[in-house]
Structure formats: structure tokens, C-alpha cells
Amino acid sequence: MTTRKPDLHTPSRRALLTAGATAAAATALTPGAAARTLQQPRDRFAGKVVLITGATSGIGEATARAFAAEGAAVFFCGRREALGDRVAASIRAAGGRATFRRADVREEGQVRDFVEACVRRHGRIDIAVNNAGIESPRAVRVHEQTLADMEAVWRTNAAGVFLAMKYEVPRMLERGRGAIVNTASVSAEVGWATIAPYNASKHAVASLTKVAALEYAADGIRVNALAPGAVDTPMLRRAAEAFGVTYEQIAQDYPVKRIVAAEEIARVVMFLASDDSSAVVGHDLDATGGYLAG
Numbered sequence: 294m295t296t297r298k299p300d301l302h303t304p305s306r307r308a309l310l311t312a313g314a315t316a317a318a319a320t321a322l323t324p325g326a327a328a329r330t331l332q333q334p335r336d337r338f339a340g341k342v343v344l345i346t347g348a349t350s351g352i353g354e355a356t357a358r359a360f361a362a363e364g365a366a367v368f369f370c371g372r373r374e375a376l377g378d379r380v381a382a383s384i385r386a387a388g389g390r391a392t393f394r395r396a397d398v399r400e401e402g403q404v405r406d407f408v409e410a411c412v413r414r415h416g417r418i419d420i421a422v423n424n425a426g427i428e429s430p431r432a433v434r435v436h437e438q439t440l441a442d443m444e445a446v447w448r449t450n451a452a453g454v455f456l457a458m459k460y461e462v463p464r465m466l467e468r469g470r471g472a473i474v475n476t477a478s479v480s481a482e483v484g485w486a487t488i489a490p491y492n493a494s495k496h497a498v499a500s501l502t503k504v505a506a507l508e509y510a511a512d513g514i515r516v517n518a519l520a521p522g523a524v525d526t527p528m529l530r531r532a533a534e535a536f537g538v539t540y541e542q543i544a545q546d547y548p549v550k551r552i553v554a555a556e557e558i559a560r561v562v563m564f565l566a567s568d569d570s571s572a573v574v575g576h577d578l579d580a581t582g583g584y585l586a587g
């Protein structure tokens with residue numbers, strides 16, 4: 294008699310495709326039109342200074358554009374200098390205020406200098422979006438993961454958020470107010486086979502968010518996170534290609550049956566950063582399109 298073993302070597306679609314760890318391209322499954330029709334007051338963030346880590350592409354870029362479109366001065370980083378300069382120039386060309394400064398969130402000195410450069414330029418930080426992140430490089434089980442991959446992903450995703458808050462918070466404490474939004478993931482809320490480095494790093498982001506939220510709530514600083522599922526960004530496209538899955542397959546894992554647009558996630562970030570969420574503290578907001586509802 295043969296017993297069918299669980300197929301743990303072949304990552305399930307569900308395991309691969311969400312959590313920012315996967316996918317390919319199918320524009321029909323993306324909701325650009327719906328996202329673009331959302332109307333918000335154009336000056337909701339007028340006069341606000343918004344610092345964003347990892348805004349050279351994807352969710353961070355969409356978030357930078359969205360804040361700038363509603364009146365904020367955006368100060369953002371990433372490692373790809375030419376791309377960062379292009380994103381900033383295109384925001385300015387559209388009438389927004391944006392500055393790119395190269396910084397690697399794995400390096401404490403660079404994070405400190407990035408935060409201080411924002412304060413030098415704008416005098417303060419009202420909102421910080423700690424978004425920079427990378428995916429798990431390989432879809433394998435825990436015993437096949439390498440310490441190098443674990444450390445690389447943790448250093449960017451978890452230590453990067455820690456370092457950003459370490460230097461942002463003192464500047465917010467000086468003014469007795471601020472909002473911090475950390476990009477976690479659906480992978481921070483559930484176990485996800487084959488992506489241990491990413492999954493564990495995002496649990497750390499959710500944990501850091503709760504700890505910081507408790508520590509600074511009485512000082513007027515609100516700290517929250519959001520949990521996207523499958524979002525149409527370069528990360529998801531890379532992952533889909535690497536794991537040989539399509540957007541159509543990924544979409545089936547989500548109640549909304551589609552891939553979410555980066556612009557929709559930007560709206561969630563803006564909600565958590567705005568006074569509309571003044572009673573929300575230490576939360577990891579489900580922005581998956583229903584995955585965590587089940």
C-alpha cells in the first residue's frame with residue numbers, strides 16, 4: 294500500500310503567490326480603473342512631511358505619488374539612484390513636492406542620515422512609511438533555507454523597519470505627534486510554507502509595530518501596519534516568474550479573485566497615516582482583499 298505524502302517540496306500556489314512572495318502578469322486582473330476612480334480631497338495632506346523608505350518602485354512609489362497628489366512633501370529612499378531621481382522628477386513634473394535620497398535600510402548610518410536629511414530639508418517628519426522590503430529568494434522548506442538568505446531578508450525587512458523607527462521616533466517625540474505606517478504582509482498574520490525568511494521577517498514587522506505602538510501611544514505617535522496580499526508590483530512579478538505561476542492562479546487564492554493595484558494599497562497607507570484613523574493603534578490592517586477573513 295502506498296501512502297501519498299504531502300507535497301511539501303512543491304510549494305502550493307497559495308504558499309507561493311501571496312505574501313509578496315510571488316507572481317506573473319495579467320492586467321485584466323488588476324483593478325487600475327477602480328483604484329483610479331477613488332476621489333479624495335486634493336489637499337488632505339497639505340503641509341505634511343511624509344518620509345517613505347523604498348519608494349523607487351511598487352507600493353512605495355504609488356504611495357509617494359498619492360501623498361504628493363494630496364499636497365504632502367514627500368522624502369523617500371531606495372538603492373536605485375537613477376530610478377529614484379526619475380520618480381521624484383516625475384512627481385515634481387506633475388506639480389507635487391518630492392525628494393529622493395539614496396539610502397540602504399540595512400545600513401544604520403544611511404538610515405540615520407536619510408531621516409536627518411528629511412528633517413534638515415523640511416524641519417520635521419509628520420508621517421513615516423517604512424515600506425522597503427525584499428522577497429524570499431528561494432521557495433524551499435526550512436531545512437533547505439540558508440542562514441545567508443534568512444539574514445539578508447531579515448536585515449532588510451525587519452531590521453530595516455527597526456532602524457527607520459529608531460531614528461524617526463525621536464524626531465516625532467520632539468513635536469509630540471506623528472504617524473508611522475509599516476508595510477507588513479498577509480505573511481505576518483499566517484504561516485506560509487516555503488518562504489520562511491520572508492514570513493518570519495514580516496511577523497517581526499507586525500511585532501515591532503505593536504511594541505512601538507504601545508510605547509509611544511501616550512506621546513501622540515500612532516504606529517500601525519498594513520497587510521497586503523498579492524499586489525501588482527515588480528516584487529510580485531519577479532516572484533511569479535521565479536515560481537512559475539500566473540496572476541490568474543494567484544488571484545484564485547483571494548476572495549476578491551484579483552490582484553490588488555499598488556494604488557489601492559497607497560489608499561490604505563493614507564488612511565492609517567491620516568486623522569481618520571486616530572483611534573487605530575498597533576493594528577496590522579488586512580489589505581488582502583479578504584484572505585484573512587476566512
Ligand SMILES: NC(=O)c1ccc[n+]([C@@H]2O[C@H](COP(=O)([O-])OP(=O)(O)OC[C@H]3O[C@@H](n4cnc5c(N)ncnc54)[C@H](OP(=O)(O)O)[C@@H]3O)[C@@H](O)[C@H]2O)c1
Pocket residue numbers: 311312313314346347348349350351352353370371372373374396397398399424425426427428449476477478479520521522523524525526527528529
Ligand atoms: N507586492 C506584493 O504582493 C506585496 C504583498 C505584501 C507585502 N508587500 C510588501 O510591500 C513592500 C513593497 O514591496 P513591492 O511589492 O512594492 O516591491 P518592489 O517594487 O520590489 O519595491 C520594494 C521597494 O523596497 C526598496 N528596497 C528594497 N531593499 C531596500 C534596501 N535595502 N534599502 C532601501 N530600499 C530597499 C526597493 O528599492 P531599491 O531596489 O531601489 O532599493 C523598492 O523601492 C515590501 O515591504 C513588501 O514585502 C508586497
